[in-house]
Amino acid sequence: MSKKTLSIVVILTFFFPFVLWNFVNCAEGYIPPTKSYQKTPDQFEAAFNEQMAKYGMSIDRNVFPFLAAL
DSSP, X not given: OXXXXXXXXXXXXXXXXXXXXXXXXXXXXXXXXXXXXXXXXXXXXXXHHHHHGGGTOOOOGGGSHHHHTO
């Protein structure tokens, strides 16, 4: 491997991630923050069942043990 190729590999391997990280941090300021989802699982279930009843769909969290634990 020539010195030129080795230097390019070193630059891409070590410096490019820092440049990318810096760019992402700068771009974060232009993206508005979003609200986190604030409904409890029971509220989500009720809202989903209410909106999807016209399509004959519903969910029941108590049917599956891994969902009931939420």
